[in-house]
Amino acid sequence: MNHLFRLSAGLLRSGTAGLYRRRPVPEGHVSLVVARLFSSEPENSELGQLIKKDKVVVFIKGTPAQPMCGFSNAVVQILRMHGVDDYASYNVLEDQDLRQGVKNFSNWPTIPQVYFNGEFVGGCDILLQMHQNGDLVEELKKLGIHSALLDANKDEQKK
C-alpha cells in the first residue's frame, strides 16, 4: 500500500509544484513554505502528505538550530538526546496558515506538535513524559530508530 501512497504523493507534488517552495536550510532540514491558503482547501491532504513524508515530523516555533520558544526547544533537545537528528521540522512562525492549519488538523491547541510515522504523538509535555518513563526509546525502536540513550546505558553498565 505504501508504494501507492508514494506514487500518488509524487503525482500530487508535481501537480502543485508551483505552490510549494522548498528552501534547503543549512542544518539539513527542509523548511516548506506553503504559498496556498490552508483554509480554502482540503488541508488534510496537504498536511496529511507532510506528516507522512518523514518518520519523525515536528511543527515548532523556530528551527532546530534556533528554537524560538521554550517548549519547542524542549522537543528539539529531547530528540537530540536520543540521537535523532534526521527529522523534518516545520517553523510555524514562518506561516500563519500552517500554524493554524496544523492545530486544526491534529485538533490540538498548541505548538509544538510531534508526529511519528504520520501519527500525532502530542506536544512537549507528552514527549517529555515519554522520555522520562522510557516510552520514547520504545517508540523510536518501532520507527526503526535506535536511540542514542540505549548506547549510553550500555556504556554505563560496562563500567
Added chain:
Amino acid sequence: MSITAESLRNKLTAEMGAVHVEVEDTTTDHCSTSFKVLIVCPQFEGKPLLQRHRMVNTCLAEELKEIHAFEQKTLTPEQWEKQKAD
C-alpha cells in the same frame, strides 16, 4: 471571558470529576496568558497520555482559544499517591 487559575480549577473539577487540581498561572514566564495544570482524575485510568490530554483540551476548549501556552500533567489518583510518596 476572564480566565483565571481559579476559573480553570473550578471547571476541571466540575466537568471532569477531578479529585485534585492545581493550576499555576505561568503568564509571567511566557509574556502571554499561560497556565500549568496538574489534574488528578479517576477517569484517566487506563487511558494513554494523549487521550488524557485530549480530555482536558475538550473540557477547556473555550479557554484554550485564549490561552497561549498550556502545560498539563494528568495523573490517576493512584499515580498521584505514588508521586506524593516519592
